Amino acid sequence: MKVNGADRPAPADPRRLLSDHLRHDLGLTGTHVGCEHGVCGCCTVLLDGAPVRSCLMLAVQAEGHHITTIEGLAAKGSPLHPVQQAFHETHGLQCGFCTPGFVMSVVGLLARNPNPTAEEIDEGISGNLCRCTGYASIRRAVQRAAELSRQ
């Protein structure tokens, strides 16, 4: 499988979840693990460009596919990805635990729909839980990310 553009081995044990493989075997701890049953959205990564729950996939299932994690959005030292920049500018995060999942979901949302309405934004982030912000600043972050992505 390719993870953030680099070839990576699959785990030996088919029981290994993709989320655990990314974190424990590959050291990519930006992908967070919350509920581990698909509800919280913290572990969202891109599978061939589309956001999916990495806790609901076996790592062996990613063989032959491209995985993008939060670490893959912007190289070290280079400018942030527009969605990351937008979350930064609008205070779209507080504790930050849910943030990688939100960012990956929003990357997927804007790839399909570069100009989402307020309702489409709510729908787009409805699969991610945040216990700090009350979502208002996250909604602003998505709007700002759409603006930055258009520039």
Next chain:
Amino acid sequence: MKPPPFQYHAPATVEEACALLQSLDDAKVLAGGQSLMPLLNFRLARPAHLVDINRIVGFDRIYERDGGVAVQALARQAAVEDSEVVARVCPLLRDAVRLVAHRVIRNRGTVCGSLAHADPASELPAVLLALGGSVVVVSSRGGRVISVANLFTGVFETSLEPDELLAEAWFPASPPQSAIYEESRRHGDFALAGVVRAGDRLALFGVAPTPVLADPSDPARGLQPSGDLEATPEFRVHLLRALAARAFAA
């Protein structure tokens, strides 16, 4: 490791998958995994074998058949949601899929998987019932068509045999007067109660062990929905009456 131990199989063809299902004891088919993986992570399901059908190429078609739309086993819910054929032939199915969880789940989850899982609160089994559709199941013994009337047998239970694979679902074209309404605590949650209208047929979900057909003029007749922390039986009856009235108001 969160999931319990299992033997993993990734067949490359439908025939291989059927051969595995026939020869293995206690095997479970893994398609989108959006219901099965949580059950494994919680260790509520402990199958000895997982038969992962995701490596089967060309098993994800969505196409017109017999005046309806056929959806193969690996067609993701997101693909059905975006399908031009589904929008044209069976817009009710598209509307229903949009109520299934969230887009990120639908990117992976499959329509056929939702039918095989047979969650009583799930939208898609009720849509199949309202439309009077069917499924094609295959096994090493051959194939057969199961009409929806004979498909759902209980909570999370279908009439599929252990060696059978749900290969395709067939949804008849939705009549002009079709609608799906549900009430849930939050967008994307499982419904407390829901109704599907297809012409003059009404199917209910979330209020019985399986989706059920009901009389539009008295939708709650004979029903005894269960109660839980989210809704009392009385509230569920209230909801389905209100939702059915809304569906038939147009």
